Amino acid sequence: MLHCANTLGDMTVLERMKWQEEEAFCSGFSSVFCSSSSSSSSLHVHDSIMLAAESGSALAEVVAQANVQAHAQAHVSPSISRTFSCPPTLVEPDPKPKPKPKPKPKPTDSSIGIKKRKPDNPKFVAENDSSKDKRIKVGADDGESKITGHPNREEEDTKQNSKVSDYIHVRARRGQATDSHSLAERVRREKISERMKYLQDLVPGCNKITGKAGMLDEIINYVQSLQRQVEFLSMKLAAVNPRLDFSVDDLFHKEVVPACSVNFPNMGVPSDITNYLQFNLPQQQQIASYGGLVTGINPSDMGLRRTISAPVSMPETYLHSSSCFTQTLPSSTWEGDFQNICNFDFDQARSPSFPSQFFSGLVEAGNLKMEM
Amino acid sequence: MSLSERKKAIKLSADLAMASTRNKATRWSRALIANASSDGNSNKVLTEHVLGSSSPSQRVRKSFTTYSHSVRIRSCRNILRRNRVVHRTKDRVVACFAAKKLVQKRTRRLKSLLPGGKSMDDVCLVEETLDYIQSLRAQVEVMRCLVTASELMILNPS
Numbered sequence: 001m002l003h004c005a006n007t008l009g010d011m012t013v014l015e016r017m018k019w020q021e022e023e024a025f026c027s028g029f030s031s032v033f034c035s036s037s038s039s040s041s042s043l044h045v046h047d048s049i050m051l052a053a054e055s056g057s058a059l060a061e062v063v064a065q066a067n068v069q070a071h072a073q074a075h076v077s078p079s080i081s082r083t084f085s086c087p088p089t090l091v092e093p094d095p096k097p098k099p100k101p102k103p104k105p106k107p108t109d110s111s112i113g114i115k116k117r118k119p120d121n122p123k124f125v126a127e128n129d130s131s132k133d134k135r136i137k138v139g140a141d142d143g144e145s146k147i148t149g150h151p152n153r154e155e156e157d158t159k160q161n162s163k164v165s166d167y168i169h170v171r172a173r174r175g176q177a178t179d180s181h182s183l184a185e186r187v188r189r190e191k192i193s194e195r196m197k198y199l200q201d202l203v204p205g206c207n208k209i210t211g212k213a214g215m216l217d218e219i220i221n222y223v224q225s226l227q228r229q230v231e232f233l234s235m236k237l238a239a240v241n242p243r244l245d246f247s248v249d250d251l252f253h254k255e256v257v258p259a260c261s262v263n264f265p266n267m268g269v270p271s272d273i274t275n276y277l278q279f280n281l282p283q284q285q286q287i288a289s290y291g292g293l294v295t296g297i298n299p300s301d302m303g304l305r306r307t308i309s310a311p312v313s314m315p316e317t318y319l320h321s322s323s324c325f326t327q328t329l330p331s332s333t334w335e336g337d338f339q340n341i342c343n344f345d346f347d348q349a350r351s352p353s354f355p356s357q358f359f360s361g362l363v364e365a366g367n368l369k370m371e372m
Numbered sequence: 373m374s375l376s377e378r379k380k381a382i383k384l385s386a387d388l389a390m391a392s393t394r395n396k397a398t399r400w401s402r403a404l405i406a407n408a409s410s411d412g413n414s415n416k417v418l419t420e421h422v423l424g425s426s427s428p429s430q431r432v433r434k435s436f437t438t439y440s441h442s443v444r445i446r447s448c449r450n451i452l453r454r455n456r457v458v459h460r461t462k463d464r465v466v467a468c469f470a471a472k473k474l475v476q477k478r479t480r481r482l483k484s485l486l487p488g489g490k491s492m493d494d495v496c497l498v499e500e501t502l503d504y505i506q507s508l509r510a511q512v513e514v515m516r517c518l519v520t521a522s523e524l525m526i527l528n529p530s
Contacts, residue, residue: 017502188494188495191495192494192495192498195495195498195499195502196498198502199498199501199502199505202502202505202506203505212475213471213474213475213478216475216478216479216482217478219482219501219505220478220481220482220485222505223482223485223486223501223504223505223508224485226505226508226509226512227485227508229512230383230386230387230508230511230512230515231383233512233515233516233518233519234379234382234383234386234515235375235379236519237379237382237515237518237519237522238375238378238379238381238382239375240519240522240523240526
């Protein structure tokens with residue numbers, strides 16, 4: 001589980017997009033493919049997604065969900081869960097089988113004859129009958145033709161890439177320049193243009209523009225606008241929050257005090273607000289236990305989770321309690337997390353030195369996570 | 373706490389949250405975390421607590437790799453410059469030069485926009501931009517939801 005979550009986090013957007021294209025290409029074979037080869041991996045993936053859903057209130061999960069949504073909008077694919085998660089399992093085995101089919105037919109060719117080659121490939125396809133193997137066959141065919149027609153240097157170059165599209169292009173322009181530097185440069189340019197294509201899909205209004213400079217302009221504008229949006233939104237949140245504190249205080253008195261099942265950490269909090277808090281609600285602080293905090297473990301969540309178990313002030317406790325309703329009321333939990341982070345920050349700014357109890361709390365939370 | 377301070381703190385924590393979702397797999401997230409933790413005193417404390425303990429050895433390793441990377445890029449560029457001497461007509465050379473300049477200028481600007489973009493080569497830059505745009509979108513989405521939620525809370529506190 002943990003490993004799966006890790007791969008999920010490590011996967012780049014590029015890999016995902018590439019995989020989605022492949023998925024769209026092979027969608028006809030998807031059922032066979034799923035049942036034959038990677039059913040276990042997809043199960044794992046479902047697990048990791050469930051885990052992310054369980055972990056609930058953390059901001060990371062929200063971001064991940066938003067990512068999935070963005071992907072779903074960009075490419076209309078039959079199943080979101082698989083498009084999101086399979087790539088690490090698919091991409092890895094792909095290069096491995098590629099060399100295998102080449103040696104297999106060759107001994108048969110040498111022993112039986114050249115005519116046997118054509119029946120050989122269908123047999124190989126019939127063995128597994130999946131889209132993945134079809135792709136492998138294509139790769140093998142290309143590899144053979146390449147070996148017969150090309151010098152060694154190019155072969156090495158293409159081995160480095162291990163991608164079908166790349167070495168086809170290199171091969172087409174072979175007549176121009178064959179020294180390794182220009183070949184490498186060409187491959188590099190290929191790579192850049194390929195990624196630029198993905199970027200073109202991602203940035204709105206970039207489809208009609210041709211030319212690298214114009215595209216870069218558009219990308220720069222988009223990134224800048226997004227960054228400015230973040231600035232603006234954080235400004236807005238900063239302006240909204242002080243009023244929010246009071247309103248949430250009232251809410252807390254109304255709703256959370258009766259609900260005694262709320263779990264939240266009992267920690268020394270170095271701020272005026274929390275002194276006031278402890279004065280008001282000593283019992284609530286006593287009840288505290290860590291059980292509610294450590295339900296789902298996701299390594300990417302660790303940091304955020306820590307902030308949740310960090311100093312708690314009045315509004316947080318209320319909002320934390322609302323994290324049980326993650327599925328029904330997502331907005332309130334996001335708010336809770338954000339509030340959490342902000343308050344934490346304010347506490348930090350006020351007193352840089354922490355009481356020992358605070359650290360012990362952190363350690364304890366960490367231990368619990370290890371046990372899970 | 374003044375408004376600007378609050379805003380700075382909110383932005384910092386939002387950025388850190390965004391970076392931590394990538395789990396240090398991408399360069400921009402690592403650069404973002406490194407920038408935040410090396411920026412100011414209070415920032416440092418905050419980042420350490422948001423992200424857990426980020427080991428200093430990792431940071432040293434990272435800086436080392438970036439250094440070697442930049443050296444390699446420079447040597448590659450020199451080689452390319454040597455190779456560029458080809459027979460061409462004059463106007464074509466001028467046009468090519470102008471186009472290249474345009475692209476270079478924009479690439480430099482994009483590098484300045486991306487966190488940690490200074491030490492990236494072109495391929496890496498485009499990849500990281502892909503990832504960064506995706507994350508920024510998600511961040512904007514989340515923050516917008518936060519703002520609407522908090523506004524709703526104020527409007528009807530019940």
